[in-house]
Amino acid sequence: MDGMDGLTVTDCERCPALCESRSRIVNGTGPADADVLFVGEAPGANEDEQGEPFVGRSGDVLDEVLLEAGLERGAVRITNCVRCRPPENRDPTTEELSNCRGYLESEIDAVDPEVVVTLGKVPSQHLLGRDVAVTKEAGNLSDVRIAGEPRRVLVCVHPAATLYDRSQRGTFEETIATAADLAGEGAGEGGQSRLGEF
Numbered sequence: 001m002d003g004m005d006g007l008t009v010t011d012c013e014r015c016p017a018l019c020e021s022r023s024r025i026v027n028g029t030g031p032a033d034a035d036v037l038f039v040g041e042a043p044g045a046n047e048d049e050q051g052e053p054f055v056g057r058s059g060d061v062l063d064e065v066l067l068e069a070g071l072e073r074g075a076v077r078i079t080n081c082v083r084c085r086p087p088e089n090r091d092p093t094t095e096e097l098s099n100c101r102g103y104l105e106s107e108i109d110a111v112d113p114e115v116v117v118t119l120g121k122v123p124s125q126h127l128l129g130r131d132v133a134v135t136k137e138a139g140n141l142s143d144v145r146i147a148g149e150p151r152r153v154l155v156c157v158h159p160a161a162t163l164y165d166r167s168q169r170g171t172f173e174e175t176i177a178t179a180a181d182l183a184g185e186g187a188g189e190g191g192q193s194r195l196g197e198f
């Protein structure tokens with residue numbers, strides 16, 4: 001794959017519009033063997049400027065709730081479906097998602113997390129491969145195959161949703177607490193992953 005070492009894309013020109021709008025490619029951050037991998041939609045202006053996912057207001061909310069759940073940002077991996085900022089923060093197109101899909105799959109394979117947490121509608125639909133009503137399905141855990149491997153995917157509201165609608169905060173906190181539990185289960189002795197079964 002062009003310019004990818006498993007985790008990091010160094011060079012890519014697959015999406016002409018995103019090559020125009022981006023200042024840089026925003027790769028995932030966090031340990032290469034993290035138990036929890038968060039997947040957002042695409043970098044915004046702050047992320048594009050700083051070269052890290054979730055460093056704006058959404059990132060502040062994520063950091064705060066991670067800490068409440070006993071998870072430090074430095075202990076989890078955070079990435080996006082699409083690594084370049086779309087113009088005017090529009091949603092990534094189907095083609096852009098598909099162009100970047102191999103990079104995301106390669107990162108999921110390399111990290112091999114206990115749980116993949118999808119932040120918002122775009123990553124939830126992208127990884128579950130169906131329509132997702134995120135506010136209704138937040139906290140639901142699905143066993144799915146991603147690039148041929150069995151994975152656990154936990155649907156979560158986007159942290160920005162808690163800023164627009166305070167009533168989403170509790171749902172967000174509960175889902176992050178579930179992610180922390182799942183990570184602890186897998187990491188501890190006798191962790192009970194059922195993934196080998198399918």
Ligand code: URA
Nearest residue numbers: 040041042043053054
């Ligand atoms: N929103 C996202 O989906 N990803 C980011 O990296 C920042 C905000």
